[in-house]
Amino acid sequence: MSDDNNLFLLPLDRLTPDILWYVFAGAVLVFFIYSIFLVYHWFRYGMNVLTSLLATIIYLGVSGIILIITIISFASLLP
């Protein structure tokens, strides 16, 4: 095994809690802003309220599950 093989993996084991916070906060912020725009468009321009409602339930429901997994895994990473 040569050291060169490890080089491209180094960032993963050097992720400090600070960097993880930035990744977490950035992703959640982007997701929330994006979601607000999406849901706004579905209800503002959608031709069918029921479809928009169903899309919102599916989108936010699945997103909620993913967010919970993200938060739990993030919390366990913190010292």
Place this chain on the structure above:
Amino acid sequence: MLHLQEGEHIDIKARKHWFLLFRDSAGIFIVYFIPFIGWNLLMNQPDIALPTLHESLPLFLASVWTLLLWAKFFAIWTDYYLDVWIVTDRRIVNIDQKGLFHREVSTLRMERIQDVTLEIEGIIATVLGFGDVLVQTAGETGEFVIKGVNNPEHIKRKILSHVDTHAQNPPPVL
């Protein structure tokens, strides 16, 4: 929302065929799995020394990745959902959502239509029965395209029947 004129009624609301949504979102699914496939390949390489990672780190990164691509998938669906062609007895309205902050609504009145052409291209479109309806217009506008809709033959027939009706009973000139 479309505001109808007095006495106007909607005949057809058409949007792109579901296969086009599937095609447009296929890229997202492929991109989604790339890091997982890459990680699995790395794990199975005996000559590469993997760093010791916290056991929750892969789960954290995977969930962040999933969250962002899930939102991106719905952005593609939004584009599909909000792209609509509406055929009324007086006009064709093309609502084109070109991303979250770019929306175009164009209208073509029946009396301006000169010809309607149907185009079904490719094996998948032929089997699934979707295609384009090309509406030729008088004036500089040229062509108005209803893209990738289900049952284009039906839409073409409806438009032509309205065009014929308008030709026989032209709207009064005020």
